[in-house]
Amino acid sequence: MARVSLNNRKNLKATDVLIIGAGISGLLCATKLREAGISVRLLDKGRGVGGRMATRLMDGARLDHGAQYFTVRDSQLQEFVNTWLDANVVKEWFRHLPEDSNPEGYPRYCGIRGMTDVPKYLAKDLDVYLCAEVTQLIRKAGSWMVQTISGNSYIARDLVITAPLPQALKLLDTMSPEYVIGYIGALREVSYERGLSTLAILDGPSGLPAPGGLKVHEAPLTWIADNQIKGISPKVSAITIHANATFAEEYWHSHNGLRGNLMIEAALPFIKANIIEFDCHRWGFTTPINPWPEEYFHNAELHLTLAGDSFGGARIEGAALSGFAAASKVLDSLSIC
Numbered sequence: 001m002a003r004v005s006l007n008n009r010k011n012l013k014a015t016d017v018l019i020i021g022a023g024i025s026g027l028l029c030a031t032k033l034r035e036a037g038i039s040v041r042l043l044d045k046g047r048g049v050g051g052r053m054a055t056r057l058m059d060g061a062r063l064d065h066g067a068q069y070f071t072v073r074d075s076q077l078q079e080f081v082n083t084w085l086d087a088n089v090v091k092e093w094f095r096h097l098p099e100d101s102n103p104e105g106y107p108r109y110c111g112i113r114g115m116t117d118v119p120k121y122l123a124k125d126l127d128v129y130l131c132a133e134v135t136q137l138i139r140k141a142g143s144w145m146v147q148t149i150s151g152n153s154y155i156a157r158d159l160v161i162t163a164p165l166p167q168a169l170k171l172l173d174t175m176s177p178e179y180v181i182g183y184i185g186a187l188r189e190v191s192y193e194r195g196l197s198t199l200a201i202l203d204g205p206s207g208l209p210a211p212g213g214l215k216v217h218e219a220p221l222t223w224i225a226d227n228q229i230k231g232i233s234p235k236v237s238a239i240t241i242h243a244n245a246t247f248a249e250e251y252w253h254s255h256n257g258l259r260g261n262l263m264i265e266a267a268l269p270f271i272k273a274n275i276i277e278f279d280c281h282r283w284g285f286t287t288p289i290n291p292w293p294e295e296y297f298h299n300a301e302l303h304l305t306l307a308g309d310s311f312g313g314a315r316i317e318g319a320a321l322s323g324f325a326a327a328s329k330v331l332d333s334l335s336i337c
């Protein structure tokens with residue numbers, strides 16, 4: 001089971017690998033390493049696993065407020081997805097939206113009870129510490145020591161950081177300047193868009209057509225989803241509205257009353273019910289604008305690997321493949337030592 005970090009942790013055994021970030025890339029990287037017999041521990045600052053694969057409870061409703069679904073082209077990931085389908089963790093939400101030109105479409109998967117289902121399923125077999133925000137990296141005597149905001153320290157031989165690259169680089173900046181990381185200037189060029197989600201409870205069915213997801217092509221919105229039609233909020237009608245990056249930038253510092261109402265106003269022509277209440281969520285990192293051209297970054301001397309969607313590309317599948325590739329690289333480096 002995933003564990004919540006404790007402040008009084010003592011005599012913690014060092015692990016072969018420490019992974020910062022229990023989003024999909026970190027969890028799949030850890031799963032692969034564990035399968036290979038490597039001891040691995042994950043640290044995440046969140047109260048739950050999944051990162052941007054996020055599901056929220058609100059007045060009896062369940063709403064996916066980050067990623068909405070995922071697609072699969074890679075056979076290695078498809079094998080995992082097949083096991084998740086068999087275990088009733090994910091389902092095919094839809095193959096095409098009414099507006100799509102390809103009538104055949106291809107599967108868009110989502111968690112049976114929300115997008116956090118996959119991360120939770122992966123985490124149950126892993127050593128995950130939650131509420132464990134890493135604030136300091138120390139390299140000493142060929143090992144990594146990682147300190148969290150609550151004062152706990154964790155030691156490992158290899159370090160994998162899966163936070164979005166700007167956050168990963170901030171952590172690397174806490175190291176002693178004697179450690180030089182090649183390409184640091186180029187890595188700093190990778191940037192992300194910010195995002196805003198508005199989550200709203202309705203007084204009746206939204207009236208969105210099946211399958212309950214609508215791509216919106218007029219600013220300021222990009223997407224509206226009905227979580228009840230999606231099947232994750234059976235009892236309460238609730239929608240998720242996503243704004244575009246321009247709107248997110250402009251209203252980043254405004255209060256929820258203003259930005260939420262503007263987003264709802266833009267969504268109303270598509271919705272047949274009234275909004276009872278709403279809340280907003282800010283995403284500091286939605287998707288990378290210019291991801292790193294390789295699936296991971298590795299520094300052999302420092303036993304350091306960077307992974308996540310900054311490397312694999314702006315999707316869950318990209319993040320997952322980066323996690324797999326990072327695990328292979330770490331296994332290679334451990335076998336050389």
Ligand SMILES: Cc1cc2nc3c(=O)[nH]c(=O)nc-3n(C[C@H](O)[C@H](O)[C@H](O)COP(=O)(O)OP(=O)(O)OC[C@H]3O[C@@H](n4cnc5c(N)ncnc54)[C@H](O)[C@@H]3O)c2cc1C
Nearest residue numbers: 021023024025045051052067068134163308309315316319
């Ligand atoms: C609003 C929104 C909608 C999206 N829609 C889709 C979609 O429909 N389909 C799709 O495929 N993709 C979508 N994406 C993108 C997708 O969610 C991401 O590409 C993917 O989830 C990234 O996974 P990851 O593991 O790389 O990063 P994350 O999920 O961000 O995981 C990184 C983890 O690192 C942790 N962390 C960061 N810093 C620290 C620290 N100092 N200490 C400890 N932990 C730390 C974070 O808490 C986080 O859990 C969407 C994203 C957003 C935000």
